[in-house]
Amino acid sequence: MDYALLSALAAVVRTGSFERAAHRLNVTPPAVSQRVKLLEERIGTVLVLRGQPCLATEAGQRLCQHVEQVALLESSLRGGLPGLEPEAGPVTLRIAVNADSLATWFIPAMAGTEGFLFDLVLDDQDYSTDWLRRGEVVAAVTSYGKPIQGCNCYSLGSLRYVATASPAFMERWFAEGLDAPSVARAPCLIFNQKDRLQALWVQQALGLDVRPPVHWLPSSQAFVDGALAGLGWGMNPEALVQEHLRAGRLVALKPSEPLEVPLFWQQSRIVGPLLGDVTRAVRETARSLLAQA
Secondary structure, X not given: OOHHHHHHHHHHHHHOOHHHHHHHHOOOHHHHHHHHHHHHHHHOOOOEEOOOOOEEOHHHHHHHHHHHHHHHHHHHHHHHOOOOOOOOOOEEEEEEEOHHHHHHHHHXXXXXXXXXXXXXXXXXXXXXXXXXXXXXXOEEEEOOOOOOOOEEEEEEEEEEEEEEEOHHHHHHHOOOOOOHHHHHHOOEEEOOOOOOHHHHHHHHHXXXXXXXXXXXXXXXXXXXXXXXXXXXXXXXXXXXXXXXXXXXXOEEOOOOOOEEEEEEEXXXXXXXXXXXXXXXXXXXXXXXXXXXX
């Protein structure tokens, strides 16, 4: 394969335009367009859907994954063979992580490393390993505790959640206590269709299987803001709401029943040596900021 052509394709897909790809590669936009067109002719299929932004087709995405994996392998090889020239720039690591980890503890872990750029994919902790299985990321923060094929798995600790709502919301909906009728009527905050935390807590804390009305808020901060505003109740990471709980701006629905979600770090063995510092920073940060058994 011609890696000059593949690099042009990857730059277009990652930046979203031929102009930004040209700036990244230090060539002209027509040169990038010509390289992508030549690659499409050689492969025999369309690789990029031109638009704002430009998007990869399925075949284009597979080629982008390939060229990025090759770049990671070359970087790892250069680190082990001093006779090779050093990498021209930092390596980009694509990692899958859940939004609540990103909002509470993962950024300090990223800051604990040097020499890397990060391309984060946000997905629910129950689904982030799917990105690893497809080869689209090199590591993932996940709730899946068994090593998937080709990966090492490390326990990180648990992200502790508290079911929270505003005092006014509690007075309106739960004045008579938490029971099946009140929980079934009170609006609930949901991150997206994959979010099962609220249902898990209701089952764990109350032994109920109910379907309350929901607000869809795909943001960790919006969950906190929604609870503060009295929009609904939801499962918030303890780290994000502990000051609000102390100040009385939020109330725990059942203080004795937090929900702890175990998290694990799964990383591809192929680029294990390259990820050594990242894995170390992730584990050390998790050890200090997540609940430990």
